[in-house]
Amino acid sequence: MNNLWGDRAWLAAVTIGVIAMSALPFVANDYLVGTGLTLLMWLALTQSWCVLSKMTGYVSLGHVVFYGLGAYLMVVTWQQLPFVVVILAAGVLAALFAALVGLPVLRVRGPYFVILTFGLAELVKFSIMAAESASGTASRILFGTPDLVVVYFSMFALALLATGLLTWVSRSRFGHGLRSLRENEEAAETLGVPVVRFKLIAFVLSAAIPGMVGAVMALRSTYFVVGGVFDPMISITVIAMAILGGGDNAKGPVLGVVFLFLIQELLWANAPLLYMIILGAILITFVLLLPNGLVGLAGARTRRREARAVEARP
């Protein structure tokens, strides 16, 4: 699988991608730069999501909560602190939140974890909404946000960071520990993998970057409503991108993000409902055609195919 050719092609693709994306703000108009920014945003979010959900099998349907918290922090502290400080603080806030809820939440497994994360994100969204409406703020506008190019390169750094993080995790001893607990948590624990600690670290790692991404995107959109930055659609899109890509290293998400991003660009602005329908159809198609697509690990797939062949013999 991970043969030399595959690695070389991947390295070449990354190099070309990095060069092209670095050159973009100097050659393209604002519209294209904004489009590139959105692409980088999805990349950063999806790669971070994979650190938890692809590696451990704990599928988070609530990653937007970290994004929303980061954006909210940026909006609340706007013009009181330098934005660079706030971006970093947003990462810390998201990581802290993950660390705080992580232990009880990660005790919940399988599909319950999926709906729990969704419920938790909605709970935070509605709580902040209630707090905002109690204080009489319906929406906020940020004035004097930094130049688009600055925002773009901040996001670029985050996308690179997330890709680097997932690459490192997927190759590290820590990552192998995560994979082992994904395949069988009890067995991994028996063999000495510190399951609880590893899960928590993965959760915190995968939360930090989305927090920063949210803070950066608040600078980009300048107009803030709670429902917008905590939109569950963001979590769903991230999952669809990751599932589309498959695999549990940094390569899959890149493919999935680029592919779904193209569909999104075509449809989101003009036909948001149709876009959501297509998103749903993609989820169903991939789950049915690649029943183990969430795991996607080629090795596990062949092993399971063998298992099924054994099962088929009555």
Place this chain on the structure above:
Amino acid sequence: MPVFDVLSSGQLLFAALVTGSLYALVALGLNLVYGTMRMLNVAHGDLVMLGAYAGYWAFSIAGISPLVAAPAVAGLGALLGYALYKGLFRRLLAVAPADAGRMEGNSLLLFFGLSIILQNAAAMLFTPNNRAYQYLDEVWRVGNVAMTGNRIAALVVAGATCIGVALFLGRSMAGLAMRSVIERREAAYIVGVDVDRVQWSSFALGFASAALAGVLMSMLEQFSPFSGFPFTIAGFIVIILGGLGNVMAGLVAALLLGVIETYGVALTSANLRSVLLYGCFVGALLLFPNGLLARRSTRK
């Protein structure tokens, strides 16, 4: 009005009963599908939404009373459930038992995709606007409690359906077969229960009860293509608290949730309704981390 008067008036209790009985009916269908197949149907609330539209169209176009239309809508729901089971979900169930955990995760994403499609297709076809109609809205007074006819009707129909299904599960042969699959799937198979038939009938019954709940809901409040999901969440809370396959305990849990929601909103503000609902949901899952199996596993 002083707080005590609000709390002690029968008015709130009646509202809580109506909400609770609807939640019980919604949870009933979720319970059957999850119990017999271990599939978390997150699209369940969207079936409630479709049922609400069916009741709305029947009333506003054809002038058919929702109470008359309800059985037909429930029948349509049953047909949809049957078709979806045979078309989509039977394939998914045909996996090795070792993959059961993954199957649960996958079925969740499948239902989730279905949910997104249903919501947005409904928004495209029916517009995303809120809809409502007036039916049986004359006020009845019992003591100092004012009740509208449609709320009484919803309470009676939902309550009677739940009790009917509880009797069916407890007394009839088919119901016992269904319960045996919920409790011990393999054992039921060995003693000769037709598991496939139990599964499609649970799907059909589950979808029918969701559609029925939708018709009842449409008589009471306004709804939109995105009104379904809170019902899914409420249904989950009820089965987490009430346990699998236990309709009567579910009824109690649903009434409790109705009480928490109604009294909570009355004491605070309507803005906090969603906070309360999702708060209960997160709390219930954290309390029972094994989710819906929490109660069953203790008996092993």
